[in-house]
Amino acid sequence: MSINAVQHTHVLVVILFLILFIIKAFLLFTNKHHTLEKIKKRTKVLDMVFGTLILLTGGYLVLQYTGMPTWLIVKILLVLAAIPLAIIGIKKLNKPLTALSLVIFMYVYGMAENRSLSMTKDQPEANTGTTVKAPDEAVIMQPADGTLVEQDTATGPNIEGELIDNALTNAKEIYNRQCASCHGDNGKKGLGKATDLSVSRLSAEAKKTIILNGKGLMPGFRGQISEQEAEELAAYLETLRN
Structure with a gap:
């Protein structure tokens, strides 16, 4: 079975x-x-x-x-x-x-x-001031002064190079806490027919939507993580692709 x-x-x-x-x-x-x-x-x-x-x-x-x-x-x-x-x-x-x-x-x-002993959804963590898009898209960075700076990533640089240290660490922590049990550390575990993230070709926006709203047996995490964290997590998933 x-x-x-x-x-x-x-x-x-x-x-x-x-x-x-x-x-x-x-x-x-x-x-x-x-x-x-x-x-x-x-x-x-x-x-x-x-x-x-x-x-x-x-x-x-x-x-x-x-x-x-x-x-x-x-x-x-x-x-x-x-x-x-x-x-x-x-x-x-x-x-x-x-x-x-x-x-x-x-x-x-x-x-x-x-998914909490207190039966209340975890509050989204504080905004880090950085929004990251997946490769082949424009990366919008928001410094502390609120100015938006657009960086062209059409050449497709390594996604880890685009994530600032605290955003990358946060995305990894969220993945390990919420995703690794079904997808595995490398994205290939496939518990309950979870998608093999190492071969997934979904866009970053599609991944973000699934992360927030869920799909099939996978629950959504809207309210447990912020929109920005979902975006960073979607970008982090790119590092698991073969």
Whole structure:
């Protein structure tokens, strides 16, 4: 089974597991125990299958990472705790345990959506005063006094030579933090059919658009990085091309 198929399976199983759990939790909190017992008997095997598949597919995807951010490690630990809590809470008709597992699942969802323990998107870093375009385009540099200076790069100089040191360092840090887990350090990893950046011929503007808005399984990073950082990151990706 391909990584892409595993990802789709994982998401589908998680959704089905949560739907069943929420239905059961609602019946428990509304004291409809008779109906709950009927559903529990009919879905006992499904609960075991879904729980096992979540752990197996999730574990497989985690092993594909070259490095895991803190929020992802916390997410894994919380999911490992929430699944048995949910099963036990419903089985024992224990409302506190069931409520706790619901809270954990909601927190995990918010954390995963924002890729942050605080469930808030990272604020864009301060503007460095430099905007960089990819090769074969004009590079617009903005000094501290606000004057715009256009430098012709039609001859296609090395992109790293165009990035000032702090912009290059920032772009690399963003790539390592947000992109390397799927694309790899050299852009060739292809986790979940991620584009091979070493052979991509997309324009810098097209790359910037995908970085900000996402595409397919890749999430967008608008709100997590600034427009300028997305532009610098798109330019940095040129250094990964063969």
